[in-house]
Amino acid sequence: MKLLGLIGGTSWHSTIEYYRLINELAGERIGHDQNPPLLIYSQNIQLMREQxxxxxxxxxxxxxxxxxxxxxxxxxxxxxxxxMVYDYVQPRIGIPILHIAEAIGRKAQELGLKTLGLLGNKPTMMGSFIPSYLQKHFGISTLIPDHQYIDLSHFFVSKELTLGKFTEEAKTFYLEQMRLLAQKGAEGMIMGCTELPLLIQQEESPFPLISTTQLHAQMAVDFIFGLGTGNFGGFEPLSS
Structure with a gap:
């Protein structure tokens, strides 16, 4: 098994979910009486809040x-x-970062989806690190909610979901955003916050939900066991 390093802490709820999923999925391969070796470095979430x-x-x-x-x-x-740090960090280290958009793109291709709605906090929806990766490597277009809804989505993520608070108000809001994004042409929805799949399950939505956490964790396990395509956005090791 390859040794995988995890960078967590944004939020610790997210980190726990990743750790649980990676161990559960790995257990399906090696037995649930074993677990893969992992290195975990947990950041202080305040780092991201400082922007x-x-x-x-x-x-x-x-x-x-x-x-x-x-x-x-x-x-x-x-x-x-x-x-958002991928383009800065990846060229400066000698091992691959498993980009979350790679996992999204593979699933969208499998489902035959070419246009996706993106839900999450403000930096995720307004940033280019997911849309540009999907467009460059998979030819997939990305849509986000109308501007007047961005701040409210950010509020739900930063003030509720990442603190482990899951409300009916937040669920109703995101289900409505999915409906509006579908009207604009979205064929499926990227659950672009680790806690969003904890808030809304697939059976609660008429649209295909791409759970970034589940897919990213599966990608991690494939890497640990040396499975999959090994394509991580064109990563090339640093020259010695």
């Missing part, structure tokens, strides 16, 4: 280098939003 991109990039690079130096053969960031 200092330079500081975020620097911190994630330092953390990635620590995990690489500790023997990690790949890195998994246990949340959606911190993937």
């Amino acid at each position: 200092d991109k330079e500081k975020i990039n620097k911190t994630y690079l330092e953390t990635s280098q620590k995990l690489e130096n500790a023997g990690a053969e790949g890195i998994l960031i246990c949340a959606n939003t911190p993937h």
Whole structure:
């Protein structure tokens, strides 16, 4: 088994969900009386709340280098939003970061989906790190809610979901956003916050839901066991 480094802490609820899923999925391969070796570095969520991109990039690079130096053969960031650091960090380390959008794109291709709605917090929806990756590597287009709904979505994610609070108000809001995105052409919905699949289950939505957490965890397990295509966005090891 390959040693995988996990960067967590955004939020710790998300980290627990990733850890649980990776161990459960790995257990299906090696038996539930065993578990894969993992390295976990948990960040302080305050780092992301400060919204200092330079500081975020620097911190994630330092953390990635620590995990690489500790023997990690790949890195998994246990949340959606911190993937904003990918373009900065990946060229500066010698092991692959398993990009969450790679997992999204593979599932969308499998389902034959070419246009996806993206739900999450403001940096995830307004940023390019998921849409640009999907467009470049899979030819998939991404839609986000209308501008007047962005701040409310951010509120639900940052003030409720990442704190482990799941309300009917939030569920109603996101189900309505899915309906509106479908009207604009979305064929499926990216649950772009780790806690969103905990809020809304597939049976509660008429649209295909792409649970980034589940898919990302499966991608992690495939990596650990050396399965899958091995394509992580064109990663190439640093030259010595």
